[in-house]
Amino acid sequence: MKSRGSKRRHSVRIAAQGYKTSVGIHDITGAKPGPTLALVSGQHGGEWNGIEILRRVVAAIKPSALAGCLIVVPCANPEATKLMNEGFPVDWDIEALRETPGDSHSLLRYPWAACKTVNRDNDPYNMNRKWPGKPDGTLVQQTAHAIWAKAVAHADYVVDFHCYSDFWPHGAYLHRKQVVPLAAAFGIGLIWHLRKGEDDPAGMLHVAAERAGKTAFTVEFTPQRRLDYGEVAFGVEATLRLMVYLNMIEEQATLPAAPDRQYIVNWQQKTAYVKADAMGLAVMSVPLMSEVEKGEEIGRLVDLNRGASSHIFRSPMKGLLIRRPGPRYDIVHRGDTVFQVIDAKRISVPKRPAGGKPAESAGRS
């Protein structure tokens, strides 16, 4: 963040617990003054859409056309990403290793298959529970601390990019109601408004950033462990829309407007799940994010022997369809959750205050 109108990349190096890593950071300083936006991706090693979204954003932004500063951390956790696992280092599941005799190829290619699954909130290696990090802590704590010092600490606004597995539509998490217009300007469709301190565990990047006086939210693009190019393109547009909203870049004629259907939900909201009572192929009758009526057909179960539908899934309530068969497979078994409908409130996309700063940025810099 030195000279006006510059673009540079540097790396921070961290060594701890016998491991070392290096995290790249892009600093783009605009020719004109304005807010500082930090974009972070790749905290979890199986979540890659954000890495490609941020590569395209960095390539698209010219310092001469930028007001303010853009700080981009495309891959906050390279070691976890090499392993394709949520965190690093890991506890290896020795039993899982023993159960795959002779299949060394699959373990080399999919090492995360033998990483122990631990409680996400207590996981000592989950970077997104460690912010703002510790200068003398574990590898993941020190990495978070270095990224905080070089990127997040300088920002007015912070967006943290993650990926769901593919049974939910993309969405945003935030806990302060004042951040809703910012997420709506981003245009992600499903905004989870979390209760402070309960649904939003301490140590999440957006929570720590908010506590430090920044305006922050988390976004999730589906799926994990694969790029979805539609999601990537949408994520780039969303990031540019946010920068237009923050008056960091000019309005662009080619940039699609934010989707006009956006919803706000929380985990206390009335919701209903639909489960399979037999095995078969679960197919959707309406797309995700459809507003459905109680009793409306939302999907069918295809009987594998007859090749015909044997059951119609109906929505148990009026609401928004937010879960498709999954998380990984469309073949479902008796008892599997197939659909979820939630009571969602539709919100309107905010207009940018003409010529002025967006309301949310007032008094925060």
Ligand SMILES: [Zn+2]
């Ligand atoms: Zn994640």
